[in-house]
Amino acid sequence: MDSKLVEYTEGKSILLVPEESLIYNVPPMQPAFFNPRGVESRDLSIIVYETFYNQVGKSLQFLDILCGIGARGIRVAKETDISKIYLNDINPNAIEIAKKNAEINNVVEKCIFSNDYAEHFLASSRKEGNYFDIIDVDPFGTPTPFIEDVIRTVKRNGMISLTATDTPVLCGIHEKTALRKYYGRSLRTEYCHEIGLRLLYSSLALAATRYDKGIKPIFCHSTRHYLRVYAIVTDGAEEGDKCLEEIGYIGHCSICHDRIKLLENSGVCKNCGQKLQVAGPLWIGKIFEKKFVKAMEDTAKKLDYKKYLKMINLAYMEADGPISYHLVSGICDRLQIMTPAIEKVVEKLREKGYFATRTILNSRGIRTNAPVKVIEEILLKLAKI
Numbered sequence: 001m002d003s004k005l006v007e008y009t010e011g012k013s014i015l016l017v018p019e020e021s022l023i024y025n026v027p028p029m030q031p032a033f034f035n036p037r038g039v040e041s042r043d044l045s046i047i048v049y050e051t052f053y054n055q056v057g058k059s060l061q062f063l064d065i066l067c068g069i070g071a072r073g074i075r076v077a078k079e080t081d082i083s084k085i086y087l088n089d090i091n092p093n094a095i096e097i098a099k100k101n102a103e104i105n106n107v108v109e110k111c112i113f114s115n116d117y118a119e120h121f122l123a124s125s126r127k128e129g130n131y132f133d134i135i136d137v138d139p140f141g142t143p144t145p146f147i148e149d150v151i152r153t154v155k156r157n158g159m160i161s162l163t164a165t166d167t168p169v170l171c172g173i174h175e176k177t178a179l180r181k182y183y184g185r186s187l188r189t190e191y192c193h194e195i196g197l198r199l200l201y202s203s204l205a206l207a208a209t210r211y212d213k214g215i216k217p218i219f220c221h222s223t224r225h226y227l228r229v230y231a232i233v234t235d236g237a238e239e240g241d242k243c244l245e246e247i248g249y250i251g252h253c254s255i256c257h258d259r260i261k262l263l264e265n266s267g268v269c270k271n272c273g274q275k276l277q278v279a280g281p282l283w284i285g286k287i288f289e290k291k292f293v294k295a296m297e298d299t300a301k302k303l304d305y306k307k308y309l310k311m312i313n314l315a316y317m318e319a320d321g322p323i324s325y326h327l328v329s330g331i332c333d334r335l336q337i338m339t340p341a342i343e344k345v346v347e348k349l350r351e352k353g354y355f356a357t358r359t360i361l362n363s364r365g366i367r368t369n370a371p372v373k374v375i376e377e378i379l380l381k382l383a384k385i
């Protein structure tokens with residue numbers, strides 16, 4: 001390995017990373033991959049995992065199945081109370097660096113390293129009867145090839161976290177690829193990131209039901225170039241049945257921009273009679289677990305990650321909200337008026353008795369059950385003030 005390693009501080013850990021990964025916009029795969037722009041994903045995952053540890057209240061086994069240089073796994077070892085961390089990667093250079101990172105962060109005793117294919121590592125673990133409380137999958141592109149093995153190797157009521165970096169596929173640009181990878185149709189809409197997250201959840205759910213298991217989404221976000229979901233895997237055929245009830249479609253009207261949950265893959269807009277564009281099959285149930293997200297706030301304070309409190313609070317506020325969000329700027333562009341402060345629009349919608357809140361998924365978005373017509377009326381009124 002000729003590449004020079006440099007010290008890089010992330011969170012409360014010091015990581016040795018290939019120098020090139022800090023120089024180029026797209027970090028190179030060799031000698032090992034590290035993306036400094038994944039910091040928010042890793043910070044938030046520390047908050048989620050520590051919250052999960054607090055709720056479970058026992059020693060946990062965490063598996064970073066595609067660990068790279070160990071950025072997430074080593075940070076979990078250093079910054080959370082999780083006692084045993086498995087780090088696996090097929091790149092031997094990555095594992096060599098991950099081991100050094102365990103040493104400089106004084107977490108060698110907590111870490112177990114493996115240089116193997118993810119699928120093989122997971123199958124071998126099952127053969128040995130070794131199951132994990134939390135499994136993280138953070139691949140290049142789609143996580144779907146790993147989902148089934150991960151579902152089979154997580155403990156009952158354990159947690160799976162998935163990152164997807166094939167955002168154009170999940171967000172409606174490459175429609176056929178979405179059908180192949182996620183068995184669902186995406187749509188290029190203003191809330192396409194939510195559609196992408198819901199496709200990720202349905203992929204996880206449908207893999208779970210094959211093994212008489214179910215999933216419970218707890219937290220998700222869409223940041224920069226990636227989408228990320230967290231879910232608890234529940235056990236039992238009944239759990240699988242419940243899960244299937246949460247799989248459906250979103251109907252989107254291209255004329256009046258209204259959207260509704262559908263159980264069938266076709267429908268007509270109730271406002272204007274237009275045939276709806278349809279996304280799915282995808283997850284139409286809740287995408288945040290309110291109590292868990294509330295507990296994340298306490299963890300963020302305890303771990304001194306206060307800069308994420310605003311994001312976490314947004315997820316808390318919208319947890320019980322309707323499907324999809326509206327882009328205020330998008331509606332204003334259509335109406336050819338100036339975009340007002342989003343807080344003002346939220347306030348006016350609430351005054352009229354509607355559910356309304358901002359969303360973690362888009363800084364210009366509002367999640368509301370108000371019809372588009374009502375939002376438009378409010379925006380037009382605000383534009384006249």
Ligand SMILES: [Zn+2]
Binds near residue numbers: 255258272
């Ligand atoms: Zn319509």
